[in-house]
Amino acid sequence: xxxxxxxxxWVAFLSLVASTYFYVRSLRGHAEARMWARQAYGLSTAxxxxxxxxxxxxxxxxxxxxxxxxxxxxxSLPIRYxxxxxxxxxxxxxLLWLMWGMVVGLxxxxxxxxxxDRTMVVYNLAQISLLLILLKQSPFRFIADLTPGQxxxxxEGLNPLLQNPWMTIHxxxxxxxxxxxxxxxxxxxxxxxxxxxxxxxxxxxPWALVTVVTLGCAILLGGYWxxxxxxxxxxxxxxxxxxxxxxxxxxxxxxxxGMILQRARGRFRKLNFSLAVLxxxxxxxxxxxxxxxxxxxxxxxxxxxxxxxxxxVGNLVGAMVIGFGALIWxxxxxxxxxxxxxxxxxxxxxxxxxxALLGTAATxxxxxxxxxxxxxxxxxxxxxPSFYNSVTLPIGIVLxALLGTxxxxxxxxxxxxxxNRLLAAGAFAAVCGVVALAVGAHGFLYVAFLLVSIFAxxxxxxxxxxxxxxxxxxxxxxxxxxxxxxxxxSGIVISSAYDRSQKVTLALNxxxxxxxxTLTFKGVDKPTPNERQAMLVEVREAGGRTYVARPRMFRNExxxxxxxNPDVHVRLTHDVYVSPIxxxxxxxxxxxxxxDLGKGQTAxxxxxxxxxxxxxxAANHADTGKLTIGAKLTIKxxxxxxxxxxxxHATGPGEFSAEPVAIAGFDGAxxxxxxxxxxxxxxxxxxxxxxxxxxxxxxxxxxGETLAYKNLSLTFDDFDxxxxxxxxxxxxxxxxxxxxxxxxPGEITPRFHGGEGGPSYEDADVPGLPGVKVRTGKMDPNQxxxxxxxxxxxxxxxxxEPMRFSxxxxxxxxxxxxxxxxxxxxxxxxxxxxxxxxxFSTAVASQAGPSFSETEVKS
Amino acid sequence: MNRxxxxxxxxxxxxxxxxxxxxxxxxxNLTPYVSFQQARATSDAVQVAGKLVEGSxxxxxxxxxxxxxxxxxxxxxxxxxxxxxxPGNFHEATQVVAIGRFHGGALEAEKLLxxxxxxxxxxxxKASTS
Numbered sequence: 002x003x004x005x006x007x008x009x010x011w012v013a014f015l016s017l018v019a020s021t022y023f024y025v026r027s028l029r030g031h032a033e034a035r036m037w038a039r040q041a042y043g044l045s046t047a048x049x050x051x052x053x054x055x056x057x058x059x060x061x062x063x064x065x066x067x068x069x070x071x072x073x074x075x076x077s078l079p080i081r082y083x084x085x086x087x088x089x090x091x092x093x094x095x096l097l098w099l100m101w102g103m104v105v106g107l108x109x110x111x112x113x114x115x116x117x118d119r120t121m122v123v124y125n126l127a128q129i130s131l132l133l134i135l136l137k138q139s140p141f142r143f144i145a146d147l148t149p150g151q152x153x154x155x156x157e158g159l160n161p162l163l164q165n166p167w168m169t170i171h172x173x174x175x176x177x178x179x180x181x182x183x184x185x186x187x188x189x190x191x192x193x194x195x196x197x198x199x200x201x202x203x204x205x206x207p208w209a210l211v212t213v214v215t216l217g218c219a220i221l222l223g224g225y226w227x228x229x230x231x232x233x234x235x236x237x238x239x240x241x242x243x244x245x246x247x248x249x250x251x252x253x254x255x256x257x258x259g260m261i262l263q264r265a266r267g268r269f270r271k272l273n274f275s276l277a278v279l280x281x282x283x284x285x286x287x288x289x290x291x292x293x294x295x296x297x298x299x300x301x302x303x304x305x306x307x308x309x310x311x312x313x314v315g316n317l318v319g320a321m322v323i324g325f326g327a328l329i330w331x332x333x334x335x336x337x338x339x340x341x342x343x344x345x346x347x348x349x350x351x352x353x354x355x356x357a358l359l360g361t362a363a364t365x366x367x368x369x370x371x372x373x374x375x376x377x378x379x380x381x382x383x384x385x386p387s388f389y390n391s392v393t394l395p396i397g398i399v400l401x402a403l404l405g406t407x408x409x410x411x412x413x414x415x416x417x418x419x420x421n422r423l424l425a426a427g428a429f430a431a432v433c434g435v436v437a438l439a440v441g442a443h444g445f446l447y448v449a450f451l452l453v454s455i456f457a458x459x460x461x462x463x464x465x466x467x468x469x470x471x472x473x474x475x476x477x478x479x480x481x482x483x484x485x486x487x488x489x490x491s492g493i494v495i496s497s498a499y500d501r502s503q504k505v506t507l508a509l510n511x512x513x514x515x516x517x518x519t520l521t522f523k524g525v526d527k528p529t530p531n532e533r534q535a536m537l538v539e540v541r542e543a544g545g546r547t548y549v550a551r552p553r554m555f556r557n558e559x560x561x562x563x564x565x566n567p568d569v570h571v572r573l574t575h576d577v578y579v580s581p582i583x584x585x586x587x588x589x590x591x592x593x594x595x596x597d598l599g600k601g602q603t604a605x606x607x608x609x610x611x612x613x614x615x616x617x618x619a620a621n622h623a624d625t626g627k628l629t630i631g632a633k634l635t636i637k638x639x640x641x642x643x644x645x646x647x648x649x650h651a652t653g654p655g656e657f658s659a660e661p662v663a664i665a666g667f668d669g670a671x672x673x674x675x676x677x678x679x680x681x682x683x684x685x686x687x688x689x690x691x692x693x694x695x696x697x698x699x700x701x702x703x704x705g706e707t708l709a710y711k712n713l714s715l716t717f718d719d720f721d722x723x724x725x726x727x728x729x730x731x732x733x734x735x736x737x738x739x740x741x742x743x744x745x746p747g748e749i750t751p752r753f754h755g756g757e758g759g760p761s762y763e764d765a766d767v768p769g770l771p772g773v774k775v776r777t778g779k780m781d782p783n784q785x786x787x788x789x790x791x792x793x794x795x796x797x798x799x800x801x802e803p804m805r806f807s808x809x810x811x812x813x814x815x816x817x818x819x820x821x822x823x824x825x826x827x828x829x830x831x832x833x834x835x836x837x838x839x840x841f842s843t844a845v846a847s848q849a850g851p852s853f854s855e856t857e858v859k860s
Numbered sequence: 861m862n863r864x865x866x867x868x869x870x871x872x873x874x875x876x877x878x879x880x881x882x883x884x885x886x887x888x889n890l891t892p893y894v895s896f897q898q899a900r901a902t903s904d905a906v907q908v909a910g911k912l913v914e915g916s917x918x919x920x921x922x923x924x925x926x927x928x929x930x931x932x933x934x935x936x937x938x939x940x941x942x943x944x945x946x947p948g949n950f951h952e953a954t955q956v957v958a959i960g961r962f963h964g965g966a967l968e969a970e971k972l973l974x975x976x977x978x979x980x981x982x983x984x985x986k987a988s989t990s
Contacts, residue, residue, distance in 0.1 A: 233945050341864060364882055380892050385959060385970060388889035392882050504924040562949045582945055583919045807919050809945055
């Protein structure tokens, strides 16, 4: 255990317990205790923030004794990802959540007024539940049983998929949303406890809005990250981790609408108490689902049971007992005022919308919990994405229809512009619908969803415009948020129902037609050895515009994991999404002549005369890290002379790749730069396409195994180590092969000579096949295998295999609406947070008298 | 009947209808974990798990699918086809979970889940061997 960190956590815990105790004292009439409670809370907050700083310090200074630091970071991480390692693992993300929780508590204390004591007792309990997990599973613990000599010199590193800017900011926003759900919960319980059933909604509405804005933002950031980095083409997969944050978000959205309803109508108190408790319980439940390992077999995310399952269940039960217990306890006391409302009124529409939101939340909740539910009856099973899609689609249509109608309703009926505004919005939706049908939209439910989404967008846009014209900027926030929501829904329907995709395999420099695009694979780009390689795919659109897509596919050296990143090309009406499937680096032609040339030297290869004119390193000037060596060649043959410059590129430390360059005039002939001898200035060239001399066949043989070539069988008998003596620097190894099947059976022994003169080969002629020789290739003394290469001057040319790159090309229409809609939604949401926050604080300021003073608590 | 009654009835009908619809979809989309044998015997969507047979995976360009085989603890081998993209850590997986229907000699997977050796397990092993 790293003591300073552990001590800060204990200080935080003890002072939070003290704070809770003093708040209870204050409730019992010891007014002076409240001051102490606040101070204790402040101390706890400071301790938690210091704990966060300590953990960041340990990560940044690479203290690999600490289990958390060892598991999630390494020496190679840049500073921004080192800081984000704070929330890369389980313990750290609980700590982040707690940090936000403590910070959110500060304004809560300031503005809670007469709810303060009770609210803070409940709120502190929520924070204590997190602290207990951190004390049980401390981020500061050392790796078990480590002696000083065993301290790891490097960590295991951060998951490469998380090394992405979007993933660095996603968790902090997410956990602010989670932390904020505790505020309405604490207020609701405090209100029930203190029998003050109304004002709590005003105080907690801004916080519920904070949850809606931040969770919504975080969920879609996660989706955007998946879209641009994971390459499966989507942003939402109904995975338990995603659902675990979606459900509380929907519940919080329902809560916000319930609170606005209660504010306007003075009714629906029970509904809001239930929603506030529910939203928090769902957060705790989601945490249990995703962090306990119960869904380990059902998610693409690997959940590890850290041994905190019991604590998570305890927290869940605790939250439910406190929340629902308080609700049941006071249920019959909560005043309720029945009343009839006309159907076309905001009141009824809000109630229906809340019901529809809860229906959606219940659907996702039940689907995500399927493995737990089915475990009771049979074997644990999960439900696929089609369950969520088919069930949420009809509710989505209802919700979007409500969303479009509600702006022109007031609480007790329709507004005077109800008819003409809705007609205008409906007409716009109809026109868009006709256009959509004309360009190929189909499927009744999809088209219906699209129509109502556009309707919701346009009617809210009209209302926003009305509000702005009347200079009521602050009221426009809610409508603007719904404009964004309408855009997002439209984008979701169009991009997921009408996307087209096709998979294609591209050979190097070969063009293929895919859905109206011409794709040409141009090779691999790896400008510096440290940079991740990108595949260059030239995409020519139907209109003639061309761009180069750069999807990436590389192996993460730390985790040895294949990582594939798509290329996303954004157009106004659609995204072109090119995702890597498979990359085959190809093979250089094997039966070709190999030439070893110094500068100015000439050699024959087949019908050609090849002269090496010198190196070309022009590419070196642009980028010092970029290593490309070219060999300038003059090639004479078939009555023409051509100059070619085959090149090799550094792909990593000691690794090079070379691409063969075609020789004009000879079909299938090519020359490649196979190697460079820096000392002698010689180049090693492979000329392919003329046959002869090269490797016609190769095989790796164990003792007794046979390689068949033409009519002969070559059986590997044993190594010949008669002249093998490493101490005398004699590294001469032969491979004894029995030749059978031909006219002259016998034994041949190709040899490898190592040692001081450098490696050389003593090839063995194959009896019965003139011009055919056998050479030893790689030998593996451990496996006792040898590679046998058959060289045949009469073999047909081997063209080699070009690099191949398989990609999935997807055209996603109108997906930009989703992201731009999100920006509009967030803008509107933030305006709403500011408005409700101001409303509340001005209400507090003006009501500094009776209803918010301590004397009234007993009323 | 007054208006309130009418709305109550409509509300109840809507809720009951939705629950029935949701329950139907839930049952229809449930994919139980089964053995390879059971998977071959049914045309329902099921979920099977096994270890990737090394070297068995390739991208079949003609059919535009990923083909591979997995092997369970008893040595039984199941061929899988998958229309989607190969998951990133496919080859390092300790277990591949495929969800889909058995058809024509192979399980046509709609979804793949890849289980990777967890960091914590790896660490424990390291701690115990050192």
